Amino acid sequence: MQYNLRVPGPTPLPDAVRAAQAAQMIDHRGTEFAELLRETTSGLATLIGTRGEVLLLTGSGTGGLEAVVVNTLSPGDRVLAVSIGAFGDRFASIAEQFGASVERLEVEWGSAVDPGQLASRLADRAPFRAVLLTHNETSTGVANPLRELAAVVHAAHGAPLLLVDGISGLGAMPFDMDDWGVDAVVSASQKAWMASPGIAIAALGSRAWDAIETAQMPRFYWDFREARSWAQKGQTPWTPAVSVLFGLRVGVARLLAEGREATWARHAAVAAGVQAGLEAVGLQLVASAPHRSATVTAAWLPDGLEWGPLNARMRAQGTIIAGGQGKWTGKILRLGHMGDVGIAEMTDALEILSDALAHFGHAASPERVASAARRGFEEHFDGGVATPVAAQG
Numbered sequence: 001m002q003y004n005l006r007v008p009g010p011t012p013l014p015d016a017v018r019a020a021q022a023a024q025m026i027d028h029r030g031t032e033f034a035e036l037l038r039e040t041t042s043g044l045a046t047l048i049g050t051r052g053e054v055l056l057l058t059g060s061g062t063g064g065l066e067a068v069v070v071n072t073l074s075p076g077d078r079v080l081a082v083s084i085g086a087f088g089d090r091f092a093s094i095a096e097q098f099g100a101s102v103e104r105l106e107v108e109w110g111s112a113v114d115p116g117q118l119a120s121r122l123a124d125r126a127p128f129r130a131v132l133l134t135h136n137e138t139s140t141g142v143a144n145p146l147r148e149l150a151a152v153v154h155a156a157h158g159a160p161l162l163l164v165d166g167i168s169g170l171g172a173m174p175f176d177m178d179d180w181g182v183d184a185v186v187s188a189s190q191k192a193w194m195a196s197p198g199i200a201i202a203a204l205g206s207r208a209w210d211a212i213e214t215a216q217m218p219r220f221y222w223d224f225r226e227a228r229s230w231a232q233k234g235q236t237p238w239t240p241a242v243s244v245l246f247g248l249r250v251g252v253a254r255l256l257a258e259g260r261e262a263t264w265a266r267h268a269a270v271a272a273g274v275q276a277g278l279e280a281v282g283l284q285l286v287a288s289a290p291h292r293s294a295t296v297t298a299a300w301l302p303d304g305l306e307w308g309p310l311n312a313r314m315r316a317q318g319t320i321i322a323g324g325q326g327k328w329t330g331k332i333l334r335l336g337h338m339g340d341v342g343i344a345e346m347t348d349a350l351e352i353l354s355d356a357l358a359h360f361g362h363a364a365s366p367e368r369v370a371s372a373a374r375r376g377f378e379e380h381f382d383g384g385v386a387t388p389v390a391a392q393g
């Protein structure tokens with residue numbers, strides 16, 4: 001069955017990525033691999049907006065977060081973990097597990113961090129060694145105002161490191177690592193990069209490298225000093241997920257061909273279409289307008305509607321969306337729209353959702369939903385339509 005996979009990662013693979021991932025194996029200590037690594041990391045650096053180093057680690061995004069923690073921090077370091085949802089909580093837990101002295105700034109789920117709130121938390125206290133922030137909180141569909149928050153962190157005394165979980169926003173939403181002064185950011189191959197799961201991406205600035213030299217947390221597999229010295233030879237210290245890297249190279253090339261700003265505009269317009277479509281079926285969005293994510297949209301399930309049967313009905317029709325996580329399990333639904341996606345795919349998913357809602361007794365018309373979504377998309381794009389990656393062959 002052909003699935004319309006609309007979860008916030010893994011994302012559907014373009015045909016060119018699938019073909020690349022099916023290629024014969026190569027020697028990961030040979031010149032072909034060195035070129036694969038060089039091309040992929042330099043493309044990623046351009047897309048992330050950094051002249052710093054990009055390391056490709058075999059593991060999932062969570063592994064990348066752990067790698068950043070253990071490479072930059074020491075047990076006992078004071079760390080401020082800012083959490084707006086399930087993934088912010090996870091980042092905090094990792095730092096705690098490895099012995100950092102973590103203080104949490106917890107924001108109500110569904111909201112973003114207010115820069116003023118962060119500034120007052122950072123003021124009048126002993127300095128923090130690092131601040132952990134989430135760029136795009138996938139569990140709630142909320143994007144933090146990262147640029148403003150980064151400025152607040154820089155103004156804080158003690159010059160804390162700024163370590164960012166950018167897993168579900170990077171590549172799809174505005175992000176300028178060097179310009180914003182982010183010291184380390186993590187993403188993962190199965191998100192906007194359009195490849196299979198298996199590679200974590202860690203971009204590191206010079207302040208992060210200074211910290212890496214002195215950090216005392218235990219590390220072996222994730223040791224960035226090893227990864228860097230092997231990368232200089234065009235290799236990784238351990239056997240990498242070569243096939244995923246084949247796909248990642250193609251995904252990155254497609255995003256470079258589209259252009260960063262065009263990709264960001266496409267995602268923002270698709271998100272506006274999805275938001276308009278969900279509102280047209282009578283669902284209430286979780287996030288307020290200024291903080292809505294461009295890659296994942298969450299809406300409250302209407303009273304009396306259970307997630308399980310709704311999900312099962314949509315799955316039977318080949319459309320897979322996500323439910324809530326953690327304390328929001330059974331309370332919300334989430335649509336992922338990152339990577340190889342245009343408004344047509346999202347309109348199809350919204351029509352299936354609308355049909356399922358009607359089946360369970362909630363008035364919704366698939367035609368109305370589709371036209372609302374298309375209108376939302378077009379209004380947002382204002383005529384400057386970037387061709388969806390899917391249409392670029």
Ligand SMILES: Cc1ncc(COP(=O)(O)O)c(C=O)c1O
Pocket residue numbers: 008009060061062063087134136137138165166167168188
């Ligand atoms: C914001 C964010 N952080 C962390 C993760 C965890 O990544 P992984 O599942 O690849 O370990 C995800 C995955 O959805 C995410 O969206």
